[in-house]
Amino acid sequence: MRYTEEHEWLRVDGDVVVVGITEHAAEQLGDVVFVELPEIEAMVAKGDEVCVIESVKAASDILAPVDGEIVEVNEALVDTPALVNEDPQGDAWFFKMKIDDLSVLDDFMSEDEYKDFLG
């Protein structure tokens, strides 16, 4: 598992990257009440806003961590946004991306580095 400074996690699953938000991010957001997912087959660039998350407190975005193509989205989050709070690093993944070069993931933080980042 790799981590971004935007509190997203990235996990390689075969030839795709699965993206979600960290437990820390889910806790900071509070109870999630709405999730909007990207279109499948959308080509996205690193930093694009690809998902919207609304909690009881505020709206926030998930940014594409790398360039690539969205190949699958987790429709369960649309019907049950609370999954994001219940299992942020498991069942509540947001989308899967196909990317050209999986080695770009090495640029992101490891679990230990992310823990240090959180302080």
Place this chain on the structure above:
Amino acid sequence: MTETGLNLTPLHALHLELGARMVPFAGYEMPVQYPMGVMKEHLHTRTRAGLFDVSHMGQVILRGPDAALALERLVPVALAELLEGRQRYALFTNQDGGILDDLMVANRGDHLLLVVNAACKQADLAHMQAGLPELQVQPVTDRALLALQGPGAEVALAALIPGVAAMRFMDVATPEWRGQELWVSRSGYTGEDGFEISVPEAQVMDFARALLAQEGVAPIGLGARDSLRLEAGLCLYGHDIDTATTPVEAGLTWAIQKARRTGGAREGGFPGEAVILRQMAEGPARRRVGLRPEGRAPMRGGTVLWDAPEGGTHVGTVTSGGYGPSVESPVAMGYLPAEKASPGTPVWGELRGRRLPVTVCELPFRPSTYKR
């Protein structure tokens, strides 16, 4: 005060001990939520009982000959008939009919007790000192204010003070607890039955702990306080009402009793009477309405409202909105032209560049459960 310049309430240490997340609010460091989280805190208040620290709000004593009649010069509310032991909702208005603040006024025998919004309290004090020179205007600075709200509130408070069970909605009383006077009103701002309790600062820690020790009582933060009052259709000053909205536009004419209306025994005689009485006679050009966004996306304050899915006119704005945990859908309030304000009217709210359908609806979203 903290090094950040924020005021602390007498319960600050208790909030930290209970694991609250603290945020700045109206110049105070206040708990926005406890570990339970906003959603569960909201639902807990609706099904059991929630304890809120509202000590940031202003408590003010007014004393002097005919204080109630004098205060009528600043509010469009009938206070002269307010019986001892009763409380009424009121509004300070300005010359244009706009709202300077909303408040509670209690008749406590030889004085009136006012509870005003935290962000407005200095301005309210100055306004009363200037407008009511014959009265003593005395801010209460040595008492905290708690709200205990929800269906379990009566049993929990009665365990400490048996007499409160006999109180009705908007009654006020002065029972004792461990030898100190509490100023209790059967009221609140969640749409639930409940109480607001003014407690001497030195005692409030013990009193709050005694309430939290009662079955079903949990501490509740400002996050849930906001979603509770929104579902109840209650206005948040600075969002749903302000100096640019009149009580008539805001749908608060129920707070303007017959005696102060056209043809009443003490007609007018408050700031903005010309505008307010004319709007009451002719109807206002715009009205506060309930709004139900379709789908699940919350529409928050500031969301622009259109009269068509594309093109059309910008007809209004959401003044507060979010997710309603008890109604299990997004809920919002805002202002629309009178001809667009009937329940069932379709409008569109602009969210992230797209217009999503919204239906005008009756307020409140959830009926109140006051013990009348």
